[in-house]
Amino acid sequence: MIKSVKHSMPVNIVVANGLEAKALVKMLELERNHASAEFVEYSNPSKLRLLVSGIGKEAVAAAVTYLGEQQVSDDGEIRAWLNIGIAGHRDAPLGSAWLGNKITDQSSGASAYPPQLIEGFEVGSVVTVDEPENSYPLDSAYEMEASAFYAEATKYSTAELVQIFKVISDNLENPISGIDIRRVPSLIAAQAPQLLILIERMSAIAQQHNSNQRLPSYFSEVCSEIHLTVNQKLQFRRLCQRYKASGLEEELGRADLKASDARALIQQLAERIDRISEA
Amino acid sequence: MFSTIYIEEEVLEIQRVRNLLDRFSQVPQVICDRYGEVFNRKSQNFRLQKMAPALILAKKYGNKVLAAPSGYGYNDSKSYYFSHMLNCVYDCRYCFLQGMYSSANYVLFVNYEDFEKSITEEIEKNNGGGVYYSGYDCDSLALEPVSNFCSHFLPVFRRYPDAELEIRTKSTQVRCLLDIEVVSNCVIAMSFTTSEAAVQWEQKVPSIEKRLEALHKLQLAGWKVAIRFEPLILGAEGLAPYEALFAKIFSKLDGQKLHSVSSGLFRMPVDFHKRIVKLYPDEELFARPTQTTDGMIALKSTEENSHLIAIEKLLLNYVSSEQYYRCG
Numbered sequence: 001m002i003k004s005v006k007h008s009m010p011v012n013i014v015v016a017n018g019l020e021a022k023a024l025v026k027m028l029e030l031e032r033n034h035a036s037a038e039f040v041e042y043s044n045p046s047k048l049r050l051l052v053s054g055i056g057k058e059a060v061a062a063a064v065t066y067l068g069e070q071q072v073s074d075d076g077e078i079r080a081w082l083n084i085g086i087a088g089h090r091d092a093p094l095g096s097a098w099l100g101n102k103i104t105d106q107s108s109g110a111s112a113y114p115p116q117l118i119e120g121f122e123v124g125s126v127v128t129v130d131e132p133e134n135s136y137p138l139d140s141a142y143e144m145e146a147s148a149f150y151a152e153a154t155k156y157s158t159a160e161l162v163q164i165f166k167v168i169s170d171n172l173e174n175p176i177s178g179i180d181i182r183r184v185p186s187l188i189a190a191q192a193p194q195l196l197i198l199i200e201r202m203s204a205i206a207q208q209h210n211s212n213q214r215l216p217s218y219f220s221e222v223c224s225e226i227h228l229t230v231n232q233k234l235q236f237r238r239l240c241q242r243y244k245a246s247g248l249e250e251e252l253g254r255a256d257l258k259a260s261d262a263r264a265l266i267q268q269l270a271e272r273i274d275r276i277s278e279a
Numbered sequence: 280m281f282s283t284i285y286i287e288e289e290v291l292e293i294q295r296v297r298n299l300l301d302r303f304s305q306v307p308q309v310i311c312d313r314y315g316e317v318f319n320r321k322s323q324n325f326r327l328q329k330m331a332p333a334l335i336l337a338k339k340y341g342n343k344v345l346a347a348p349s350g351y352g353y354n355d356s357k358s359y360y361f362s363h364m365l366n367c368v369y370d371c372r373y374c375f376l377q378g379m380y381s382s383a384n385y386v387l388f389v390n391y392e393d394f395e396k397s398i399t400e401e402i403e404k405n406n407g408g409g410v411y412y413s414g415y416d417c418d419s420l421a422l423e424p425v426s427n428f429c430s431h432f433l434p435v436f437r438r439y440p441d442a443e444l445e446i447r448t449k450s451t452q453v454r455c456l457l458d459i460e461v462v463s464n465c466v467i468a469m470s471f472t473t474s475e476a477a478v479q480w481e482q483k484v485p486s487i488e489k490r491l492e493a494l495h496k497l498q499l500a501g502w503k504v505a506i507r508f509e510p511l512i513l514g515a516e517g518l519a520p521y522e523a524l525f526a527k528i529f530s531k532l533d534g535q536k537l538h539s540v541s542s543g544l545f546r547m548p549v550d551f552h553k554r555i556v557k558l559y560p561d562e563e564l565f566a567r568p569t570q571t572t573d574g575m576i577a578l579k580s581t582e583e584n585s586h587l588i589a590i591e592k593l594l595l596n597y598v599s600s601e602q603y604y605r606c607g
Binding site: 101102111112113115116117118119123125154155157158159160161205209212213238241242243244245246247273274277278 | 282283285307309310311312316317320322323324326327328330331333384556559560561562563565566567568579580581
């Protein structure tokens with residue numbers, strides 16, 4: 001089970017069905033969140049979110065859009081996105097699993113290549129099909145959501161933080177028609193050690209990225225007090241970043257930098273940091 | 280060394296590629312149609328990809344030899360550059376490549392024979408002459424054990440003694456040069472910044488001492504060696520770091536034997552700078568005031584010109600004015 005995590009885990013997990021979610025809910029100590037009427041949703045206090053999308057590309061795209069739109073913020077923070085699910089392969093053993101390093105949409109023929117920053121995992125290709133695949137023509141995991149998940153999730157995050165993890169549930173010897181769906185939770189649960197590492201690492205990368213991008217709290221304080229146009233907000237944001245990068249964060253909010261209107265404030269901040277930096 | 284190797288299907292059967300794939304058989308290998316499917320996609324992040332870059336083996340189409348930007352070269356000969364590789368194994372915060380590409384993966388164009396054809400055509404158009412720069416979009420030597428760039432291209436230039444090849448690098452991978460007969464029209468141009476700048480902004484780059492050792496060996500072996508002081512970034516310490524750097528370099532190398540020495544200020548296209556600032560909003564270098572002229576951004580300093588002149592004066596204690604040029 002996941003260690004009692006105190007820190008934030010900016011990770012969204014999307015699965016196609018409730019059986020895939022079942023093992024993850026236990027593994028990640030998630031609780032049902034009744035905010036959505038459209039999707040079954042779970043979360044934990046560390047901000048980890050799990051959404052059950054339903055099967056197929058349209059369903060997963062809608063789920064990603066639903067979650068992504070909720071999380072859009074203007075502070076530059078991003079979240080990692082992980083699609084976990086079962087898949088078929090012609091001869092891979094049941095229960096084997098890999099991260100997708102090439103995701104091909106069978107109907108369009110287009111491929112996407114999730115950048116592989118995280119080492120130590122089995123990797124392989126994934127083919128997304130519109131109907132269940134029984135013959136598995138390529139040496140790939142066949143499933144029904146990954147290509148749409150990747151395309152949609154990369155609209156809300158950077159490609160390095162969008163990953164696909166597939167667990168083999170059927171193959172030529174154990175065809176999809178004979179699959180015992182009650183085994184799905186145990187197939188996912190068996191991947192717990194790998195999944196926990198993967199989620200932790202994706203979370204760590206997202207947190208590092210967000211930390212690098214984080215603005216001084218002064219930014220939001222001022223934005224809530226003074227009206228700034230879009231352009232002024234951009235200028236003000238960059239000035240806050242410059243103060244922080246120069247180790248001058250404490251200079252922000254100094255009494256002599258108080259101004260009642262945005263233009264005067266921006267001018268004061270710019271003059272001050274230019275003077276200090278040039279010296 | 281690489282997180283993944285992506286291979287364009289078209290180059291899969293090239294012997295150079297087969298050799299590489301055999302050598303890195305433990306690295307996951309993924310076949311793609313064109314390298315653009317993997318490299319420089321809109322939603323990619325250069326800074327994150329630097330954590331675990333991949334190698335992409337591809338075929339270069341279109342122009343392979345391009346006219347060098349004005350002010351790039353050290354003499355009035357027609358000058359060109361070619362890039363058999365995109366991106367660099369080092370991670371220098373001031374580098375324009377961070378703003379040029381959204382991907383930090385290394386693209387190695389493996390159709391060397393096509394590059395060779397384009398280069399020789401250009402040389403022949405210039406009556407056997409011209410200056411050819413390698414290392415504009417990459418570091419030509421740093422990946423030599425993988426690319427075998429020198430093994431292929433130095434013999435090409437040996438056939439054209441009036442054409443000149445400059446290999447721009449920060450690498451100490453000079454074994455490939457020391458093991459062969461000197462190519463008299465090849466210049467190894469090593470870039471240096473001050474120790475302070477190197478510590479602050481250059482990651483994975485060999486130390487100044489190791490680079491000097493490599494250049495010293497090359498100089499002793501008879502290779503033409505050049506020094507590039509780029510980018511010059513002036514800090515609160517003033518000229519002292521440059522005095523120390525020059526003293527260190529010229530106590531190790533014979534200044535009179537240097538092919539050339541150049542300096543260049545920190546400059547890059549405005550759009551590249553904007554993208555880099557988005558990637559590294561926490562970087563002090565990019566928090567400094569800037570000024571823009573003709574689409575190029577530079578650090579704003581009222582004393583820039585006087586500092587540059589002072590640095591040049593220091594430098595001319597070690598090399599002649601004929602050896603020195605100001606880049607850009």
